[in-house]
Amino acid sequence: MLEHAKREQQNKRMQKSLSAFELRQLIRGNNFTGNTSGYAKGKVQGNVVILPQNWAADFLQFCQVNPKPCPLIGMSTTPGDFSLNDLGKDIDIRTDLPGYRLFEQGQLTQELTDISALWTNNLVSFVLGCSFSFEESLIESGIEIRNISENKNVPMYNTNIACKSAGRFSGNMVVSMRPMVAKDAIRAIQICSRFPSVHGAPIHFGEPSLIGIDDINTPDYGDNVTIKAHETPVFWACGVTPQLALMQSRPPLCITHSPGKMLVTDINNSSLAVL
Amino acid sequence: MLEHAKREQQNKRMQKSLSAFELRQLIRGNNFTGNTSGYAKGKVQGNVVILPQNWAADFLQFCQVNPKPCPLIGMSTTPGDFSLNDLGKDIDIRTDLPGYRLFEQGQLTQELTDISALWTNNLVSFVLGCSFSFEESLIESGIEIRNISENKNVPMYNTNIACKSAGRFSGNMVVSMRPMVAKDAIRAIQICSRFPSVHGAPIHFGEPSLIGIDDINTPDYGDNVTIKAHETPVFWACGVTPQLALMQSRPPLCITHSPGKMLVTDINNSSLAVL
Numbered sequence: 001m002l003e004h005a006k007r008e009q010q011n012k013r014m015q016k017s018l019s020a021f022e023l024r025q026l027i028r029g030n031n032f033t034g035n036t037s038g039y040a041k042g043k044v045q046g047n048v049v050i051l052p053q054n055w056a057a058d059f060l061q062f063c064q065v066n067p068k069p070c071p072l073i074g075m076s077t078t079p080g081d082f083s084l085n086d087l088g089k090d091i092d093i094r095t096d097l098p099g100y101r102l103f104e105q106g107q108l109t110q111e112l113t114d115i116s117a118l119w120t121n122n123l124v125s126f127v128l129g130c131s132f133s134f135e136e137s138l139i140e141s142g143i144e145i146r147n148i149s150e151n152k153n154v155p156m157y158n159t160n161i162a163c164k165s166a167g168r169f170s171g172n173m174v175v176s177m178r179p180m181v182a183k184d185a186i187r188a189i190q191i192c193s194r195f196p197s198v199h200g201a202p203i204h205f206g207e208p209s210l211i212g213i214d215d216i217n218t219p220d221y222g223d224n225v226t227i228k229a230h231e232t233p234v235f236w237a238c239g240v241t242p243q244l245a246l247m248q249s250r251p252p253l254c255i256t257h258s259p260g261k262m263l264v265t266d267i268n269n270s271s272l273a274v275l
Numbered sequence: 276m277l278e279h280a281k282r283e284q285q286n287k288r289m290q291k292s293l294s295a296f297e298l299r300q301l302i303r304g305n306n307f308t309g310n311t312s313g314y315a316k317g318k319v320q321g322n323v324v325i326l327p328q329n330w331a332a333d334f335l336q337f338c339q340v341n342p343k344p345c346p347l348i349g350m351s352t353t354p355g356d357f358s359l360n361d362l363g364k365d366i367d368i369r370t371d372l373p374g375y376r377l378f379e380q381g382q383l384t385q386e387l388t389d390i391s392a393l394w395t396n397n398l399v400s401f402v403l404g405c406s407f408s409f410e411e412s413l414i415e416s417g418i419e420i421r422n423i424s425e426n427k428n429v430p431m432y433n434t435n436i437a438c439k440s441a442g443r444f445s446g447n448m449v450v451s452m453r454p455m456v457a458k459d460a461i462r463a464i465q466i467c468s469r470f471p472s473v474h475g476a477p478i479h480f481g482e483p484s485l486i487g488i489d490d491i492n493t494p495d496y497g498d499n500v501t502i503k504a505h506e507t508p509v510f511w512a513c514g515v516t517p518q519l520a521l522m523q524s525r526p527p528l529c530i531t532h533s534p535g536k537m538l539v540t541d542i543n544n545s546s547l548a549v550l
Contacts (some may be wrong), residue, residue, distance in 0.1 A: 052277055145451055181477065181485075182480045182482075182485070183478070184478055186477060186478070186480070189461055189464045189465065190464065190465075190468050190476060193465050201461055201463070201465060202461055202462075203458070203460065204457050205457045205461070205480075205507075206457050208504060210456075210457070228366065230482060230485055232480075246412075275550050
């Protein structure tokens with residue numbers, strides 16, 4: 001049993017050094033089904049949303065008018081297209097995520113590791129930037145990210161900030177929170193401003209109640225993290241926002257990534273910097 | 276008397292539309308002796324420090340190692356040079372400020388409107404960027420600057436943040452404070468990051484005690500301004516810092532601008548943006 005655990009650990013260490021392409025191949029063969037956080041370092045990981053063609057235009061517009069919570073970094077060129085060549089070599093969106101969630105009429109009905117059997121020629125795929133990219137930049141610049149140092153999921157909260165509506169999609173913004181001292185928060189604002197395609201600059205800091213958060217110690221999603229003395233909670237627009245809007249608008253069918261099981265692309269995080 | 280007041284007002288309105296060059300000519304002829312804030316809109320105004328040559332190298336180094344409180348935007352090319360051609364047409368630093376302060380051994384001994392009589396061939400002039408430039412950008416972007424809307428001097432505070440020492444110069448940083456809601460503070464950090472030569476991004480926000488300020492309602496310099504509910508005090512490195520260091524190091528002679536009576540240059544504020 002000890003031997004087995006040792007082999008597992010060795011295996012994981014080896015997998016962490018794989019390229020994004022190699023990792024996708026493992027995932028495709030069902031030889032990797034875990035969370036993608038920490039793998040293919042330096043590469044952009046994306047949230048995935050797949051919708052029928054007659055819901056896609058509304059969702060595209062929702063992303064365009066709410067770029068901070070819904071930063072679109074790629075989409076399929078035609079309905080039914082399952083390759084996203086702009087995002088990486090030989091991507092097959094039907095098999096290259098470690099986990100998928102199927103929603104029918106806004107209800108989660110199934111978790112899968114392969115959606116080939118569900119695929120039809122009218123499905124449109126969207127890939128949205130996620131916070132992993134900017135967290136990497138913040139850590140490189142010496143800022144502690146509490147959810148990472150405490151090995152937790154980032155705490156996320158519903159807010160009273162209304163998104164702009166687009167067709168059948170509407171809803172309030174969901175935010176993620178990372179506590180920091182003011183000096184680090186100022187630096188984080190500078191760094192994240194360079195990365196609008198992965199949520200950009202924070203949207204708020206300080207008093208949580210001003211954006212409709214009653215209890216900072218009870219996140220609506222993810223885990224509670226320690227806020228130390230003299231730290232300020234800093235809030236970023238979060239990729240759960242579009243998922244909430246999707247559940248509320250109840251399309252007949254919608255497929256997303258399972259939480260933490262992202263599309264790992266070949267794009268460098270650094271290439272997302274606008275300046 | 277009413278006629279006189281009317282003429283005064285008309286005169287002031289006319290002067291506000293003058294170019295930086297025209298304003299300097301008025302000042303030189305002693306026809307303008309007031310504060311320069313609000314005049315020659317869009318043009319950089321600078322703090323002035325004039326020192327004997329054997330103190331100049333230390334001060335230059337102090338500016339270079341403390342660029343946030345001491346952002347150097349110009350200096351005379353040789354000792355004794357009183358024109359600063361890089362900063363504006365026909366500038367004569369001896370006559371073109373509405374007011375000067377003479378310090379001897381660190382003590383204020385005289386206020387003057389012309390320093391030609393004091394001029395010697397070993398004096399070196401320094402011009403430092405000031406907050407007027409970034410305040411203009413913040414206002415243009417719709418952010419209220421409380422000291423301006425309340426028609427006061429910006430509140431300034433001594434801190435416990437030590438500057439880096441250089442030769443005979445050392446001292447703690449002085450900061451200016453502008454209260455804002457978080458959303459505006461985030462935008463202000465983004466905007467001011469583009470302008471390192473006029474103090475750059477804020478150095479702190481939130482709890483004043485963390486940088487050694489005991490009572491936010493009792494500024495050490497300038498006026499107290501209203502901090503409204505839900506606003507955070509935001510702190511910038513301030514141009515009073517080098518003045519404090521100068522008074523502490525007691526050079527035999529030092530000439531500065533009188534507070535609010537700046538050198539008005541021909542440089543556009545917008546040209547200071549690094550990106």
